[in-house]
Amino acid sequence: MSFTPDVSRKSGVGVIPSPAPFFTPRPERRRTDSFASRLERDKEVNVQVILRCRPLTEEEQKSNVPRVISCNELRKEANVLHSVANKQVDRVFTFDKVFGPKAQQRSIYEQAISPIVHEVLEGFSCTVFAYGQTGTGKTYTMEGGMRNKGGDLPAEAGVIPRAVRHIFETLEAQNADYNMKVTFLELYNEEVTDLLAQDASSDDNVKQKKPVSLMEDGKGCVVLRGLEEEVVYSANDIYALLERGSSKRRTADTLLNKRSSRSHSVFTITVHIKEESLGDEELIKCGKLNLVDLAGSENILRSGSRDGRAREAGEINKSLLTLGRVINALVEHSSHIPYRDSKLTRLLRDSLGGKTKTCIIATISPSAHSLEETLSTLDYAYRAKNIKNKPEANQKLSKAVLLKDLYLELERVKEDVRAARDRNGIYIAQQRYAEEEAEKKARIERIEQLENDLNLTESEVSNFRDLYMTEKEKLLDVESDLKDCKRNLDSKNKELLDLKENYIQVITKLNEREAIISRMKASGDLNVWIRRSFVVRANGVGCDSFGHLVFCSIVSFLSSSLVFFGLQRISFHRCSRLLEVLSSSAILCIAVGRIELPSSISRSRHFFSSYLLDLPTKMMF
Numbered sequence: 001m002s003f004t005p006d007v008s009r010k011s012g013v014g015v016i017p018s019p020a021p022f023f024t025p026r027p028e029r030r031r032t033d034s035f036a037s038r039l040e041r042d043k044e045v046n047v048q049v050i051l052r053c054r055p056l057t058e059e060e061q062k063s064n065v066p067r068v069i070s071c072n073e074l075r076k077e078a079n080v081l082h083s084v085a086n087k088q089v090d091r092v093f094t095f096d097k098v099f100g101p102k103a104q105q106r107s108i109y110e111q112a113i114s115p116i117v118h119e120v121l122e123g124f125s126c127t128v129f130a131y132g133q134t135g136t137g138k139t140y141t142m143e144g145g146m147r148n149k150g151g152d153l154p155a156e157a158g159v160i161p162r163a164v165r166h167i168f169e170t171l172e173a174q175n176a177d178y179n180m181k182v183t184f185l186e187l188y189n190e191e192v193t194d195l196l197a198q199d200a201s202s203d204d205n206v207k208q209k210k211p212v213s214l215m216e217d218g219k220g221c222v223v224l225r226g227l228e229e230e231v232v233y234s235a236n237d238i239y240a241l242l243e244r245g246s247s248k249r250r251t252a253d254t255l256l257n258k259r260s261s262r263s264h265s266v267f268t269i270t271v272h273i274k275e276e277s278l279g280d281e282e283l284i285k286c287g288k289l290n291l292v293d294l295a296g297s298e299n300i301l302r303s304g305s306r307d308g309r310a311r312e313a314g315e316i317n318k319s320l321l322t323l324g325r326v327i328n329a330l331v332e333h334s335s336h337i338p339y340r341d342s343k344l345t346r347l348l349r350d351s352l353g354g355k356t357k358t359c360i361i362a363t364i365s366p367s368a369h370s371l372e373e374t375l376s377t378l379d380y381a382y383r384a385k386n387i388k389n390k391p392e393a394n395q396k397l398s399k400a401v402l403l404k405d406l407y408l409e410l411e412r413v414k415e416d417v418r419a420a421r422d423r424n425g426i427y428i429a430q431q432r433y434a435e436e437e438a439e440k441k442a443r444i445e446r447i448e449q450l451e452n453d454l455n456l457t458e459s460e461v462s463n464f465r466d467l468y469m470t471e472k473e474k475l476l477d478v479e480s481d482l483k484d485c486k487r488n489l490d491s492k493n494k495e496l497l498d499l500k501e502n503y504i505q506v507i508t509k510l511n512e513r514e515a516i517i518s519r520m521k522a523s524g525d526l527n528v529w530i531r532r533s534f535v536v537r538a539n540g541v542g543c544d545s546f547g548h549l550v551f552c553s554i555v556s557f558l559s560s561s562l563v564f565f566g567l568q569r570i571s572f573h574r575c576s577r578l579l580e581v582l583s584s585s586a587i588l589c590i591a592v593g594r595i596e597l598p599s600s601i602s603r604s605r606h607f608f609s610s611y612l613l614d615l616p617t618k619m620m621f
């Protein structure tokens with residue numbers, strides 16, 4: 001949470017609201033980013049979530065309410081176990097730290113909060129906020145018992161008084177040169193009021209609280225115009241302010257809590273600490289601790305809230321619902337985070353997804369009667385664990401710049417005092433002042449409304465931009481696919497041309513072959529005649545010996561082949577080659593015939609005759 005209180009104590013007539021000298025660093029104050037700080041900026045840190053389960057109240061113990069929560073502090077687990085009728089609930093939730101009903105305020109502070117306070121003293125902004133159902137111990141955890149009569153802290157002292165003591169003790173032990181301021185505000189029914197402002201009316205029954213306007217500077221930081229900052233010099237000063245502010249908080253008696261807080265409260269400690277000087281330049285670091293006690297989420301039926309109280313509870317639930325929506329949007333990395341939907345989320349903006357280190361203390365009741373609300377709190381808190389913040393140390397200020405600002409501030413205050421003394425300022429009638437104030441308020445609300453609309457439009461524009469970008473990406477993909485297709489088509493066309501060429505070649509060859517075949521067919525009758533004459537000589541006349549067969553074959557073949565080659569006009573070279581083959585075949589015939597004689601004569605004779613008869617045809621192709 002990073003909000004800037006406007007420190008003008010005297011808001012109203014004739015007073016120029018003075019800017020806070022320290023809180024909004026001006027551009028010229030920004031120092032060149034060191035490598036370390038750049039690294040730091042890149043660091044993302046999850047929101048730390050701590051679970052605290054309160055003990056059963058006396059009434060709950062008396063009425064023997066079953067306990068449904070068991071906490072394992074070592075394993076950082078909370079187990080919800082319950083069975084009613086056919087319904088069985090058995091769920092385990094893990095958190096950064098878990099504190100059971102017996103956990104003491106001191107151990108919670110030392111284990112979970114003390115390291116955060118240490119970060120504040122290092123110049124970071126940190127937020128601790130308690131969230132949970134009504135009556136589960138948020139105020140007890142944050143405030144607890146304030147102080148004993150002697151000024152010591154009691155055992156029930158909560159996070160705020162312990163943090164205050166811790167800060168003072170550490171700075172005193174370091175003998176540090178520091179200055180500390182606190183603010184305390186309340187957010188009730190979407191109205192921010194100052195809990196530290198002196199009451200406008202002396203009548204205790206008419207407790208008019210000073211309204212605070214929630215605005216934004218151009219850099220997204222929330223500015224609280226009219227919120228008083230009290231300078232404090234000791235822990236006791238702070239306790240006194242805390243007690244004063246707490247007593248003004250709106251509380252009510254409900255069925256679930258005798259002193260139920262009906263508002264959200266934010267207690268902020270800002271500390272400026274002088275650093276060891278480097279050469280002539282003296283630097284001042286600024287740490288901020290926001291301690292937030294949220295109003296409890298409430299089941300209106302169970303809390304027994306009626307009429308005004310019910311409306312109040314409705315407002316509380318509405319703002320907590322927006323907080324839930326912001327958490328969901330952050331966890332789901334949505335493009336639009338609905339911070340502007342409630343003042344609570346606007347106040348907590350920097351603590352959720354911003355530059356602040358944040359710790360959420362989720363408080364639950366162990367009672368079976370609160371099971372539904374407990375499960376809701378556990379789911380809520382479990383989800384919040386995934387929120388990432390980018391903590392950044394606050395800009396260090398140089399002492400010279402700080403002094404210049406203080407002088408300017410002093411001059412302004414002097415002028416105001418002079419004007420008041422000399423009655424030299426602007427004086428207007430009370431009625432007119434009230435009217436102008438109402439007008440101003442209406443204008444502020446209108447601006448807020450316009451800002452909301454602008455935000456919505458911006459989010460729509462951003463959605464359209466995203467859509468346009470995705471469409472553009474798709475178009476690029478389609479274009480690249482088209483290019484690939486064109487390239488493929490070109491290569492296929494080329495292949496087709498090659499195939500056509502091949503086809504033409506094949507057709508030409510086929511035609512040539514057909515021509516040869518037709519020529520052969522013309523000579524086919526002669527072949528048949530030669531074959532027949534041979535068959536007559538080999539089979540019909542009959543060969544009385546193998547020698548005779550060979551002789552007949554050779555003569556027959558020579559004669560038929562010579563006739564055939566004559567017809568085919570085959571070159572002499574080819575003819576002589578054929579003769580060579582024929583003679584070697586004949587010799588082979590004789591050799592084979594000799595081996596197989598006498599039984600295989602007729603078979604070999606048939607074989608050789610068919611083989612030799614086909615040979616010229618084979619040679620042709």
Ligand SMILES: Nc1ncnc2c1ncn2[C@@H]1O[C@H](COP(=O)(O)OP(=O)(O)OP(=O)(O)O)[C@@H](O)[C@H]1O
Nearest residue numbers: 054055134135136137138139140257260261295296
């Ligand atoms: N851990 C605890 N140990 C002892 N008592 C506790 C503890 N937590 C809460 N209580 C007691 O329970 C009661 C309700 O606590 P508290 O008012 O802090 O609840 P709350 O969550 O702030 O409620 P609401 O949202 O209504 O303000 C108080 O009487 C308080 O003392």
